Amino acid sequence: MFDVSHKPDSARAAVAQATLRVANPDTIRIIRGEAKSPKGNVIEAARVSGIIAAKRTSDILPYCHVIPIDFVRIDFSFPDKNDDLVLIDCEVKSVWKTGVEMEALTGATIAALTVYDMVKPADDSMQIGSIKLLHKRGGLSDAISQTSSSIGLHEKTSKKILEVAVLVMSDSRSEQEDRSGRVIVDKLQLSPWKNSLKIVYYKVIPDEKNLIELELRRLCDEKKVDLILTSGGTGIGPRDVTPEATMEVIDTEMKGISEALRAHGQRRTPASMLSRSVAGIRRETIIVNLPGSIRAASESLDVLFPTIFHAFDVLRGYGHRIAHEGGDNPHV
Missing domain, CATH: 3.30.70.640 (Molybdopterin cofactor biosynthesis C (MoaC) domain)
Structure with missing residues (x-):
């Protein structure tokens, strides 16, 4: 089974x-x-x-x-x-x-x-x-079919592959010791939509608010990556400052994403209610805070994909039409 x-x-x-x-x-x-x-x-x-x-x-x-x-x-x-x-x-x-x-x-x-x-x-x-x-x-096969024909890959856009950056916040781990970021990278590279994604950046940095802000701005404004996935620093500890840094950087908050991630996690781990992760948009880049836990980070990807692809069609001005070919969605 x-x-x-x-x-x-x-x-x-x-x-x-x-x-x-x-x-x-x-x-x-x-x-x-x-x-x-x-x-x-x-x-x-x-x-x-x-x-x-x-x-x-x-x-x-x-x-x-x-x-x-x-x-x-x-x-x-x-x-x-x-x-x-x-x-x-x-x-x-x-x-x-x-x-x-x-x-x-x-x-x-x-x-x-x-x-x-x-x-x-x-x-x-x-x-x-x-x-x-x-x-x-519904389900994975339906999502794969939609992704291959439209989401993030609209025929009118010149950008056929989403560039993804993975940023891990940790005071104690180096890139050699990091596991949550590696889980994110490995899972995306083995996912059904791996041909629609390209991991272009991976780095572990300390839990310093100013440093996180600087790195996020650079990835958005200079490297112009499409999606930034952060891991760690979303709890209530004194050094957990990823949400604050993200809020300083984004132009528009996407509360639905963080709510969906917490709801999914809450059904599996009661401690998910302590997460303060946020998601938002800076120009044409979407930033999503994922938990630092290996398991929680992996499970969050199950919620985020493939729906996140549709966000890029909307962000680029192609509207909701493609994702609704099977019927109207009253919730969008």
């Missing part, structure tokens, strides 16, 4: 379809409810069984996660040109860490089996045909 505990919740949806072929036209009439059924209302029984099956998928497929199902819909259609065909669609939605395609496939399959069971006393020549996933939305 895959470990999905590090993933953030996101809206997921999937639609699967099962086909049922019937040789006898009278059988179609029974399924439609136009003729008497041996066991009662076929469509309603199949609809209920399909919904139950989608909700109980993890009970019969051992490697499926137990997930909260927010919506299940079972639809039946009878193509006009094919009097011998019944199409059964199952749509499933959830806001969770993993997809719902198996739930949709299971719902469609069990609904088809229920139709067969309900009608077989009158016609046992029916055949359950293809069972396939029509489409799914």
Whole structure:
């Protein structure tokens, strides 16, 4: 069973379809409810069984996660040109860490089996045909698809790769001893969007407010990097001054990013409530404070990417259109 505990919740949806072929036209009439059924209302029984099956998928497929199902819909259609065909669609939605395609496939399959069971006393020549996933939305694969075609890589922009700087704040660690910054670098270089990123700078500096400010300004104004990820100095200790230094540098604060990082961390580590990390924009550079903890820094990247790519399209004047091709987002 895959470990999905590090993933953030996101809206997921999937639609699967099962086909049922019937040789006898009278059988179609029974399924439609136009003729008497041996066991009662076929469509309603199949609809209920399909919904139950989608909700109980993890009970019969051992490697499926137990997930909260927010919506299940079972639809039946009878193509006009094919009097011998019944199409059964199952749509499933959830806001969770993993997809719902198996739930949709299971719902469609069990609904088809229920139709067969309900009608077989009158016609046992029916055949359950293809069972396939029509489409799914949400999660990593959807994000990769959007990233490759748009986010941060808009065809009208000359900058095809985001340049990233990693800045670690620590009084006690050298670059040879640093681990949190290295985790950030390594994770980005191995990520699904590694071809859209380039690590152009990595440095460990002391927890000195003036020095942090100077380094951030230089990276923004001289090197003109796209994204600065800082690590460390975001707590409540006397030497934790990264948020103060960042606030002095940025022009616009992006509170949603820091709120999302804290919310994600809070569900995993109670001490996340002590984080004072901030995020913001200076000219065309986005700065994000990450925790100094190795685990917390790594988990923060799971929240930050790939959504951060879309911020650059908006920052560069391309608006929200690209990220909304699958539907309107009322929260942006």
